[in-house]
Amino acid sequence: xxxxxxxxxxxxxxxxxxxxxxxxxxxxxxxxxxxxxxxxxxxxxxxxxxxxxxxxxxxxxxxxxxxxxxxxxxxxxxxxxxxxxxxxxxxxxxxxxxxxxxxxxxxxxxxxxxxxxxxxxxxxxxxxxxxxxxxxxxxxxxxxxxxxxxxxxxxxxxxxxxxxxxxxxxxxxxxxxxxxxxxxxxxxxxxxxxxxxxxxxxxxxxxxxxxxxxxxxxxxxxxxxxxxxxxxxxxxxxxxxxxxxxxxxxxxxxxxxxxxxxxxxxxxxxxxxxxxxxxxxxxxxxxx
Ligand SMILES: [Zn+2]
Numbered sequence: 001x002x003x004x005x006x007x008x009x010x011x012x013x014x015x016x017x018x019x020x021x022x023x024x025x026x027x028x029x030x031x032x033x034x035x036x037x038x039x040x041x042x043x044x045x046x047x048x049x050x051x052x053x054x055x056x057x058x059x060x061x062x063x064x065x066x067x068x069x070x071x072x073x074x075x076x077x078x079x080x081x082x083x084x085x086x087x088x089x090x091x092x093x094x095x096x097x098x099x100x101x102x103x104x105x106x107x108x109x110x111x112x113x114x115x116x117x118x119x120x121x122x123x124x125x126x127x128x129x130x131x132x133x134x135x136x137x138x139x140x141x142x143x144x145x146x147x148x149x150x151x152x153x154x155x156x157x158x159x160x161x162x163x164x165x166x167x168x169x170x171x172x173x174x175x176x177x178x179x180x181x182x183x184x185x186x187x188x189x190x191x192x193x194x195x196x197x198x199x200x201x202x203x204x205x206x207x208x209x210x211x212x213x214x215x216x217x218x219x220x221x222x223x224x225x226x227x228x229x230x231x232x233x234x235x236x237x238x239x240x241x242x243x244x245x246x247x248x249x250x251x252x253x254x255x256x257x258x259x260x261x262x263x264x265x266x267x268x269x270x271x272x273x274x275x276x277x278x279x280x281x282x283x284x285x286x287x288x
Contacts, residue, residue: 005057006283007090008276009046010066010097010269011035011073011080013124013172014235016042017269018049020057021276025108027269029056039074043083050088062091062283064275066100068127069145093282098127098144099136100274101265105231106131107277109267114260118227120146121271122236125167126217130225136278146221147171151213166220169213171236178206189236196242204242211243215250223256233265240264 003022010017013035020029031052033045054060063084067077077094084092102119111117121127128146130137137143147167148160155164168174176187182202195203218230251259
């Protein structure tokens with residue numbers, strides 16, 4: 001294969017996704033493995049995945065790592081980068097997973113015609129990434145940790161040490177909490193999705209409550225960033241049809257600013273693409 005390629009690795013709480021991606025953000029080859037709990041095994045799996053993807057392309061230029069906040073995973077992205085750089089003769093860049101997702105959306109996804117794009121990932125927790133004029137906004141390095149903005153300061157304890165963070169109410173953690181409160185035997189998103197699909201009233205109610213919480217969280221983000229478009233991604237976003245109405249009515253009721261568009265991501269593997277495009281942009285900017 002002659003064309004220039006980039007590797008994107010997206011580490012999630014459940015799976016590690018990897019892809020060989022073209023300069024235009026098209027996935028050429030992809031791999032998925034389960035995310036192990038042990039740090040050592042995560043390192044081995046990522047190394048194996050990268051080696052396998054590199055062997056498919058002679059023109060691979062660099063590697064991008066889409067990494068979650070360290071409270072959710074026992075291995076920091078910076079450490080993974082050092083490990084890879086020791087083994088593989090390619091530059092490696094690491095970025096927050098929601099920022100990678102937002103970058104992909106702003107370059108080739110729902111946000112491509114807008115200058116201020118807010119990406120929200122609804123996975124195990126809630127991640128936020130802001131892209132302004134196709135550049136990730138990082139503040140002085142850590143923005144945008146929307147999952148740890150406070151929704152209820154008397155609320156449930158969060159892994160970050162605070163209480164009542166937004167991600168305790170939405171994402172898989174929030175869903176599990178709601179399922180328990182409503183006396184469901186299951187706390188799995190997929191099962192609650194199927195129950196809602198079958199018209200189960202309690203399951204539908206759970207998704208509505210989650211939508212209201214998400215709406216309130218988004219009001220805070222809208223009032224601070226005033227994005228032209230918010231793109232929702234991650235596994236939980238697939239249940240958008242069950243929570244969208246409650247989310248939108250909360251936003252309409254509470255937002256100080258006039259909200260822009262809100263869409264569910266249509267990109268397959270946005271995190272992988274975003275990480276690879278981050279590697280491309282960083283490579284293009286680097287002196288070599
Ligand atoms: Zn928190």
